[in-house]
Amino acid sequence: MDNIRLLIDFGSTFTKVVAVDLDEEELIATARVPSTVESDITVGLKEALDKIASSIDITDIEKRKALACSSAAGGLRMVCIGFVPEFTSEAANRAALGAGAKVVGRYSYELTRHEITEIENLSPDIVLLSGGTDGGDEKVIIHNARMLAHSNHSVSHIIVAGNKAAYDEIETIFSDNNKHVLFTKNVMPEIGKLDVEPCNKEIREIFLKNIIEAKGIAKAKAIIDDVIMPTPSAVLEAAKLIANGYGDITGLGELIVIDVGGATTDVHSVAKGNPTGGAITLASSLPEPYVKRTVEGDLGLKYNIDTLMELAKERDDSPNLEKVAKKLHEGNLPEDKEEIAYHLLLSRLAAEVAVNRHAGKIEVIYGPTGEILIQYGKDLTQVKYVIGTGGPIVFSSNPREILEGALFQTEKPDILKPKDPRFYLDEEYILYAVGLLGQVEPIKALNIFKKHLKQV
Amino acid sequence: MKKAPTVVTGTVGMDAHVIGTKVLSRALKDAGFNVVALGMQVSPEEFIKVAQETSADAILMSSLYGMAEIDLRGFKEKYMEAGLSDVIFYIGGILGVGRHDFKEDEEKFKKLGFNRVYPPEADIDAAINDLKNDLKAKGKM
Numbered sequence: 238m239d240n241i242r243l244l245i246d247f248g249s250t251f252t253k254v255v256a257v258d259l260d261e262e263e264l265i266a267t268a269r270v271p272s273t274v275e276s277d278i279t280v281g282l283k284e285a286l287d288k289i290a291s292s293i294d295i296t297d298i299e300k301r302k303a304l305a306c307s308s309a310a311g312g313l314r315m316v317c318i319g320f321v322p323e324f325t326s327e328a329a330n331r332a333a334l335g336a337g338a339k340v341v342g343r344y345s346y347e348l349t350r351h352e353i354t355e356i357e358n359l360s361p362d363i364v365l366l367s368g369g370t371d372g373g374d375e376k377v378i379i380h381n382a383r384m385l386a387h388s389n390h391s392v393s394h395i396i397v398a399g400n401k402a403a404y405d406e407i408e409t410i411f412s413d414n415n416k417h418v419l420f421t422k423n424v425m426p427e428i429g430k431l432d433v434e435p436c437n438k439e440i441r442e443i444f445l446k447n448i449i450e451a452k453g454i455a456k457a458k459a460i461i462d463d464v465i466m467p468t469p470s471a472v473l474e475a476a477k478l479i480a481n482g483y484g485d486i487t488g489l490g491e492l493i494v495i496d497v498g499g500a501t502t503d504v505h506s507v508a509k510g511n512p513t514g515g516a517i518t519l520a521s522s523l524p525e526p527y528v529k530r531t532v533e534g535d536l537g538l539k540y541n542i543d544t545l546m547e548l549a550k551e552r553d554d555s556p557n558l559e560k561v562a563k564k565l566h567e568g569n570l571p572e573d574k575e576e577i578a579y580h581l582l583l584s585r586l587a588a589e590v591a592v593n594r595h596a597g598k599i600e601v602i603y604g605p606t607g608e609i610l611i612q613y614g615k616d617l618t619q620v621k622y623v624i625g626t627g628g629p630i631v632f633s634s635n636p637r638e639i640l641e642g643a644l645f646q647t648e649k650p651d652i653l654k655p656k657d658p659r660f661y662l663d664e665e666y667i668l669y670a671v672g673l674l675g676q677v678e679p680i681k682a683l684n685i686f687k688k689h690l691k692q693v
Numbered sequence: 694m695k696k697a698p699t700v701v702t703g704t705v706g707m708d709a710h711v712i713g714t715k716v717l718s719r720a721l722k723d724a725g726f727n728v729v730a731l732g733m734q735v736s737p738e739e740f741i742k743v744a745q746e747t748s749a750d751a752i753l754m755s756s757l758y759g760m761a762e763i764d765l766r767g768f769k770e771k772y773m774e775a776g777l778s779d780v781i782f783y784i785g786g787i788l789g790v791g792r793h794d795f796k797e798d799e800e801k802f803k804k805l806g807f808n809r810v811y812p813p814e815a816d817i818d819a820a821i822n823d824l825k826n827d828l829k830a831k832g833k834m
């Protein structure tokens with residue numbers, strides 16, 4: 238009997254299943270069917286599993302033991318609140334992104350009634366409330382807790398991760414309130430110090446205990462044991478595993494993963510990002526995490542084609558561009574030569590702009606001894622691996638062209654993008670599956686992935 | 694009678710010109726202040742932490758090497774998070790490079806969160822007088 242493991246992703250558009258043979262460390266079958274979260278998630282799941290079963294034998298036990306992630310029903314939508322934008326607000330944002338969430342709103346300073354209405358309309362799955370270092374400012378976080386306490390039922394899960402000195406009072410504020418409030422460690426306990434792990438853990442726990450239930454994803458438990466994480470988390474875990482290796486298996490080293498999607502473009506960098514040029518000072522803001530994820534909510538090949546089209550117009554001002562963009566927006570795939578060319582141009586732009594925003598920047602200022610170079614963010618110039626994933630890249634006729642958007646540009650020397658990387662493709666679109674399998678069988682996950690990492 | 698206000702002093706960043714802050718600390722002590730003198734090469738974060746620990750009423754920074762603007766980037770944002778918005782911040786020294794208009798420096802450092810900015814030749818007694826008035830205005834003296 239083969240030792241088969243099924244790995245499932247409930248996406249917003251597709252439900253994907255990957256079957257791997259753990260003994261042979263081989264990918265043996267994949268299936269992709271439209272997601273059915275809005276009606277009954279198990280319908281799509283059954284269809285995908287049937288497709289797998291048509292090529293290999295799978296038992297109910299193997300189905301039970303499947304590992305799954307989900308970004309269906311909007312993914313994990315979070316609102317982050319902090320005090321100062323560059324500090325606790327950014328720290329909260331990083332904590333949410335690191336947990337695989339989609340940050341739908343970001344707020345700083347004292348919340349107004351208008352902003353509370355805005356947050357209610359966003360109807361986030363979780364609100365992350367931060368503000369003040371431990372022993373630092375209490376006023377703002379307490380004010381914001383009070384404002385949140387008056388919000389309607391669209392705000393139900395709140396994680397407090399700010400100045401601990403304010404926790405007793407915040408607890409009192411929420412005491413006669415039916416919101417689920419959870420207290421965890423401050424995301425920025427000291428000036429410039431990040432501590433997002435405890436917060437990440439709470440986010441994941443709420444996702445597993447409550448969110449998947451509320452979104453109808455938990456229905457899948459009729460067939461499989463559990464959904465263990467949000468999909469972006471699985472991709473992030475995969476990126477980490479591939480870079481670091483596991484045990485005796487060496488990883489690839491520092492890398493960047495670019496995931497161009499229909500709604501967003503995600504960039505993950507697993508790299509220290511310290512200055513590589515001489516005499517460069519690091520800006521004294523929040524430290525950069527070794528594993529960093531950024532999400533560009535305005536860059537997508539389907540739902541958010543508008544920004545890309547505006548950017549593309551600067552390069553090619555043809556009326557046909559607009560026509561193609563409209564077609565993509567309606568969910569069609571490019572067909573003829575011209576459409577494919579425009580699709581490529583738009584995908585390339587998404588990758589380029591997303592990596593420009595993700596990578597560190599150099600600012601030149603003038604001091605008593607002449608030029609002083611200050612680095613903000615991560616220096617990625619020496620990163621050697623750029624890996625592409627996501628539909629628009631994986632199914633592209635020219636993935637390298639898209640991934641080259643990540644290259645250092647001599648006309649923009651202040652943006653610290655890779656100077657001499659090699660480009661790779663997640664050709665079977667299995668990165669999420671590698672992240673899932675990595676939770677239980679990291680070495681096997683790594684070996685399977687290496688077989689399907691194709692240089693382009 | 695209210696207890697003596699606490700003032701933190703020192704040179705900021707990598708500046709080692711320590712004489713000014715020593716003279717200032719001595720004058721503040723003589724004027725009845727409780728002085729926490731940190732000496733030279735104090736990072737902005739250290740100023741903030743010491744002010745939190747000592748419940749300081751004011752921080753008086755010195756800088757003579759022209760790099761204070763770089764050392765103090767984002768300083769206001771930092772002390773706000775640290776709950777020090779009510780503390781009084783002064784800075785004095787050679788604050789800009791190649792600029793001769795002190796007004797420019799003054800404007801720049803006020804934006805960085807300083808209540809008062811002094812040129813290198815400032816009179817210490819006048820500055821201490823300003824401090825007393827500012828503390829009185831906040832009801833801290």
